[in-house]
Amino acid sequence: MMLLVLAAGFLSLTEIAFAGARKIKLKLLAEAGDERALRVMALQEHSAEFFAASQIGLNAIAILGGILGEGALRPFFIAWISTVYDGPALENIGFVLSFLFVTFLFILFSDLMPKRVAMIAPERIAVAVIKPVLVFIRVCKPLSWALNLIANLIFRIFKVDTTREDNITFDEISAAVEAGAQAGVLQKQEQHFIENVFELESRSVASAMTNRDSVVYFTLNETEESIRQKIATHSKFPVCDGTIDRVIGYVDTRDILVRLLNKQSLLQLNESSIRTVLIIPDTLTLSELLDKFRATKETFAVVINEYALVMGVITLSDIMLTVMGSWGSPLDEDEQIMQREDGSWLIDGSTPVGDVKRTIGLESLPDEENYETAAGFMMYMLRKVPKRTDSVEYQGVKFEVLDVDHYRIDQLLVRHLVPGEAEKAGHSAARTG
DSSP states (O other): OOOHHHHHHHHHHHHHHHHHHHHHHHHHHHHTTOOOHHHHHHHHHHHHHHHHHHHHHHHHHHHHHHHHHHHHHHHHHHHHHHOOOSSSHHHHHHHHHHHHHHHHHHHHIIIIHHHHHHSSSSHHHHHHHHHHHHHHHHHHHHHHHHHHHHHHHHHHHTOOOOOOOOOOOOOHHHHHHHHHHHTTTOOOHHHHHHHHHHHHHTBBBGTTTTEEEOOOOOTTTOOHHHHHTTTTTTTTEESSSTTTEEEEEEEEHHHHHHHTTOOOOOTTTTTTOOOOOOOTTTTTTTTHHHHHHHTTTTOOEEEOTSOEEEEOOOOOOHHHHHHGGGGOOOOOTTSEEOOOOOOOEEEEETTTHHHHHHHHTTTTOGGGGGGHHHHHHHHHHHHHHTTTTTTEEEEEEEEEEEEETEEEEEEEEEEEOHHHHHHHTTHHHHOOO
C-alpha cells in the first residue's frame, strides 16, 4: 500500500516539476555542464508523451490503491468499531472509514505534499528525476501513443492550439526584476536602470530632448563674443541660417577649442567647421534613435515635426540620463523633480510622465498616449490653456500649476491628498479620473 502511495507521490512531484521548471534556469544549468537540463527542456518541448504516461500511472495507482486499500483496511476498522458498536451498519461504517483513510493517505502523501515540494525548486527536481521518468515513458509508450492520438484528434476537431509559448513580455521581466529587488538580489537603483532601458522602446524622443525654447544655436553671422559666451554652457550647437527652423549643420565645441589653440578666428563658421547634422522626426522612439546614433556614429540630432519645424535637439547623453534617471543628474536647482520637506514634490513641466509616475507611485495616468510630459498631462486633463493655481486631482494625488511662462507650464506642485482632502476633492476627482 505504501509503495503505491509513494509511486503516486513521485508522479505528482514530476508533473509539477516539469511544468514549473523555467527554461531560463534550465539553460543556465545546461551551460554549467549539466546535460540532464537539456533532456528536461527536450521533454518540455514534447510533453504530451510524459503527461499521458503520468496520467496512466496516477489513475492506475489510484484505482489499484482504492481496491487494495479498502480490502486490506476494512477488517481492521470493523474490528476496532465492533468494540463499541456491533449493529447491522458495521460493515458500511468499516467501508466508509477505510475509504476515507485511503483517500486521505493519497491526498496528503501522493498529491498535496509532493506538489508543494516540487514548487519550491522545480528545476532542481526536474533535473534529478529526468532519467527514471524517461524510462517510465518508454514503458507506457504504446498506451500513451493511443491516448495522445485520440486527444490530438479531439483538439483538432475543436481547433485547440496546444503549442507551448515561451515568449517573455516586458511585464514578466519587470515583475522578475521587482521580485529580485525585493529579495535583495538587485539594488533599487539597478531595478530602475533595467526598467528605464525597456522604456526606451515606448518613450519618444520628445520626452528626453531639449525643447525648442531652450536650444542654444549659432547663426552664420554669429559674433565672436557671442560664440565665446555660448560655448561656456553647452558642447554642441546647431548652426542656423537666420532662424532655428533653417538648420544647416552643427558645431562641436572641440572644434572651436582647436581653433582657439591654433589662434584662429572663431568667426569662420563655414563648410570646413560645420558638421553635417542628423535630422530626425519627433515620432521616433528613444530606442530607434539609439540605433540611428549607432549606425551614423553621431551623438547629436535635431528633432523636427511633420511641418519641418525644429522641436528641439537631443544627444546620446540625454538618452543615457533617461536610463540612469536621477542618479545621473546633479542634485541642484535645475533638477526636474525635487521633494520638499512636507513630502510634496516640485516638478518641472518638461519632466517625462514616466519619471512622474515612478516618483509619486502611480501605476498609470489617463490616456498616456496623448502626451509626453507633466505639462502635457495638465493641459490634457484641464482641456484649456493653463494658468497659475489650476489643479487636477487623480487617484488621490493633486497636481497644481505653480508657474506659467508664456502659456508654458514651468512648474507643478504635486502632493498626495490626505483622506479628508480626498473626500472634499471627490467631485473634481470624479471629473478627471
